[in-house]
Amino acid sequence: xxxxxxxxxLLTVQIGTFEGPLDLLLHLVRAGRMDIFDLPxxxxxxxxxxxxxxxxxxxxxVAGEFFVMAATLLEIKxxxxxxxxxxxxxxxxxxxxxxxxxxxxxxAELVRRLLEYGKYQGIAESLRDREGERRQVFFRSRAEYSGxxxxxxxxxxxxxxxxxxxxxxxxxxxxxGERAVTSVRRQxxxxxxxxxxxxxxxxxxxxxxxxxxxxxPEAPFALLEVVLLFLSLLELLKVGTIVVAQEEFCxxxxxxxxxxxxxxxxxxxxxxxxxxxxxxx
Amino acid sequence: MxxxxxxxxxxLLFAAGEPLTVKELVRTTETEVExxxxxIRTLRERYEHSALQIVEIAGGFQLATRPEYAPAxxxxxxxHANRLSRPALETVTIxxxxxxxxxxxxxxxxxxxxxxxxxxxxxxDMIREAGRKPTxxxxxxxxxxxxxxxxxxxxAIDDLPALDEDDEMxxxxxxxxxxxxxxxxxxxxxxxxxx
Amino acid sequence: MxxxxxxxxxxLLFAAGEPLTVKELVRTTETEVExxxxxIRTLRERYEHSALQIVEIAGGFQLATRPEYAPAxxxxxxxHANRLSRPALETVTIxxxxxxxxxxxxxxxxxxxxxxxxxxxxxxDMIREAGRKPTxxxxxxxxxxxxxxxxxxxxAIDDLPALDEDDEMxxxxxxxxxxxxxxxxxxxxxxxxxx
Numbered sequence: 208x209x210x211x212x213x214x215x216x217l218l219t220v221q222i223g224t225f226e227g228p229l230d231l232l233l234h235l236v237r238a239g240r241m242d243i244f245d246l247p248x249x250x251x252x253x254x255x256x257x258x259x260x261x262x263x264x265x266x267x268x269v270a271g272e273f274f275v276m277a278a279t280l281l282e283i284k285x286x287x288x289x290x291x292x293x294x295x296x297x298x299x300x301x302x303x304x305x306x307x308x309x310x311x312x313x314x315a316e317l318v319r320r321l322l323e324y325g326k327y328q329g330i331a332e333s334l335r336d337r338e339g340e341r342r343q344v345f346f347r348s349r350a351e352y353s354g355x356x357x358x359x360x361x362x363x364x365x366x367x368x369x370x371x372x373x374x375x376x377x378x379x380x381x382x383x384g385e386r387a388v389t390s391v392r393r394q395x396x397x398x399x400x401x402x403x404x405x406x407x408x409x410x411x412x413x414x415x416x417x418x419x420x421x422x423x424p425e426a427p428f429a430l431l432e433v434v435l436l437f438l439s440l441l442e443l444l445k446v447g448t449i450v451v452a453q454e455e456f457c458x459x460x461x462x463x464x465x466x467x468x469x470x471x472x473x474x475x476x477x478x479x480x481x482x483x484x485x486x487x488x
Numbered sequence: 489m490x491x492x493x494x495x496x497x498x499x500l501l502f503a504a505g506e507p508l509t510v511k512e513l514v515r516t517t518e519t520e521v522e523x524x525x526x527x528i529r530t531l532r533e534r535y536e537h538s539a540l541q542i543v544e545i546a547g548g549f550q551l552a553t554r555p556e557y558a559p560a561x562x563x564x565x566x567x568h569a570n571r572l573s574r575p576a577l578e579t580v581t582i583x584x585x586x587x588x589x590x591x592x593x594x595x596x597x598x599x600x601x602x603x604x605x606x607x608x609x610x611x612x613d614m615i616r617e618a619g620r621k622p623t624x625x626x627x628x629x630x631x632x633x634x635x636x637x638x639x640x641x642x643x644a645i646d647d648l649p650a651l652d653e654d655d656e657m658x659x660x661x662x663x664x665x666x667x668x669x670x671x672x673x674x675x676x677x678x679x680x681x682x683x
Numbered sequence: 684m685x686x687x688x689x690x691x692x693x694x695l696l697f698a699a700g701e702p703l704t705v706k707e708l709v710r711t712t713e714t715e716v717e718x719x720x721x722x723i724r725t726l727r728e729r730y731e732h733s734a735l736q737i738v739e740i741a742g743g744f745q746l747a748t749r750p751e752y753a754p755a756x757x758x759x760x761x762x763h764a765n766r767l768s769r770p771a772l773e774t775v776t777i778x779x780x781x782x783x784x785x786x787x788x789x790x791x792x793x794x795x796x797x798x799x800x801x802x803x804x805x806x807x808d809m810i811r812e813a814g815r816k817p818t819x820x821x822x823x824x825x826x827x828x829x830x831x832x833x834x835x836x837x838x839a840i841d842d843l844p845a846l847d848e849d850d851e852m853x854x855x856x857x858x859x860x861x862x863x864x865x866x867x868x869x870x871x872x873x874x875x876x877x878x
Contacts, residue, residue: 226769226770226773226793226795227793227794227795228794228795229793229794230794270795270796272794272795272796276794320792320794323792324792324793324794326846327773327776327777327780327792328773330776330780330843330844330846331769331772331773331776333844334772334775334776334835335772337835337836337837338766338767338772338834338835340750340836341834341835341836342753342766343750343753344738344747344748344749344750344753344836345747345748345752345753345756345760346700346745346746346747346748347697347700347746
């Protein structure tokens with residue numbers, strides 16, 4: 208690494224990347240190689256105000272905290288210029304805690320805050336490293352559980368009120384009210400659900416395609432479900448989300464998912480030569 | 489330890505958590521199909537002494553536990569799997585409030601096929617068959633069980649909290665749905681005959 | 684191949700998909716704590732030549748891929764959630780060291796308003812509410828979660844690097860804060876032993 212990182216810190220740092228006044232001050236202290244235990248408050252204050260002005264000029268919305276800190280810095284600066292207050296009790300008026308005994312350095316509180324904040328910043332950086340290391344490692348989500356191991360239901364696992372809430376929720380979803388509207392809406396939702404299922408399965412099957420028989424519900428099925436399946440296939444074909452192919456008479460019908468960026472093209476090809484198999488290479 | 493192809497496949501199968509096709513594996517590892525198959529063979533040998541195995545499933549490969557460990561895994565996961573799913577909860581709610589009722593009536597309210605859920609609920613002893621409805625097709629009637637009462641912490645079915653509004657709402661909703669479907673040319677009451 | 688304890692643990696760690704505590708493992712395998720630790724050691728040896736590893740994280744053990752395979756796995760899986768922003772990282776650091784602590788305490792250290800960042804951290808499950816401080820206004824106290832430990836790959840909260848206490852001012856400030864909190868009935872330092 209190049210050793211000369213000190214060069215002109217004021218110019219190299221992007222304005223507006225500071226999280227708050229303490230962050231900015233710490234930057235100025237470090238970049239200016241200032242002694243934090245004997246802060247050159249006048250220099251620090253000037254640099255801080257320069258930054259603040261630059262931020263304003265660039266139309267960055269400067270948070271109120273920055274101005275509060277500017278006032279604090281100016282106050283400290285002025286107090287540093289005053290001669291040490293006479294040794295009188297109760298008249299100290301500095302607002303600091305050095306009430307009894309020797310007067311407190313006006314910079315003390317600021318230094319304490321900078322040190323404390325700086326510590327957490329340092330640790331945050333080391334956590335940033337851990338974050339990076341951790342991201343190199345992958346875990347696995349919970350395995351599918353088949354339910355092959357039945358355990359007896361536990362007493363009172365759910366309350367009876369849960370049943371009532373469920374009922375109310377369902378009734379709200381069905382929407383007891385204008386009958387025509389209700390039923391139409393419900394059917395639409397169901398069809399949409401079926402469509403989503405078809406798309407998900409077809410997409411997962413990828414370029415291999417999905418056998419239609421896999422989409423059919425199992426043996427004692429509800430007629431409604433089959434009807435909805437075919438309605439959704441028709442709809443999805445129409446909008447080009449899927450294409451279907453049957454390679455031989457009475458053979459398996461296969462469903463292919465069409466990625467969004469290939470949809471328009473496919474519809475054209477479709478009209479020209481019948482069946483097209485998407486190849487998302 | 490070098491990053492070799494079998495281990496790369498191992499990491500992928502582990503992290504994916506679902507079957508990976510040869511195509512996906514070839515693409516991700518940037519290798520040839522034959523090399524990939526060889527890698528899977530090597531990996532299978534390495535896993536011979538493991539509780540895990542590489543299974544070929546649904547057109548892909550997947551890492552899975554060996555059947556011998558199913559009891560242990562079941563003991564760990566069953567408590568989570570044990571809770572009623574939302575569809576199951578909804579279905580048993582309908583049955584509880586309307587019992588005895590048919591599958592068609594349940595489906596008319598839920599708006600989705602309920603075969604699987606009725607099967608689960610029967611297996612879990614939450615519902616039972618309670619005769620047949622004397623309508624065409626003589627569909628099965630379902631009712632809740634004592635285990636159902638137990639699960640929901642009730643002493644008797646009378647402990648079911650009452651719906652504030654008139655109970656007719658529910659009946660009305662069912663009727664509406666049935667009518668609408670009938671209008672759409674879908675007959676739902678007769679289907680039970682196939683069972 | 685016999686069903687031995689290390690393999691049983693292997694199957695469990697694989698299937699769980701989240702860190703399993705020693706307690707959970709002991710209960711599920713019906714064994715003793717020492718035997719379980721021995722099994723984990725054996726398993727670690729067996730996994731020495733694997734792309735996978737057993738990590739101690741968020742209070743438990745979990746199977747994970749080794750970092751060398753990150754490029755391959757990253758190519759297959761959707762990338763991890765976004766990294767924490769700098770404000771979020773700093774805020775969660777402060778909470779980690781001073782927990783439980785209030786928004787006002789955090790803001791006093793950071794010198795900026797922290798509403799938004801606390802919301803983000805809560806949404807990302809990094810922090811949780813841990814009661815209320817018994818002071819006027821009863822402000823919410825925040826603490827870190829297991830997900831926080833997991834996110835940073837830590838086994839327990841005392842994996843955090845030690846706060847450098849050598850300069851007096853800092854130590855003093857911490858002490859002051861501790862005393863103040865202790866006076867308010869909040870314990871912050873004595874908790875390390877529990878994990």
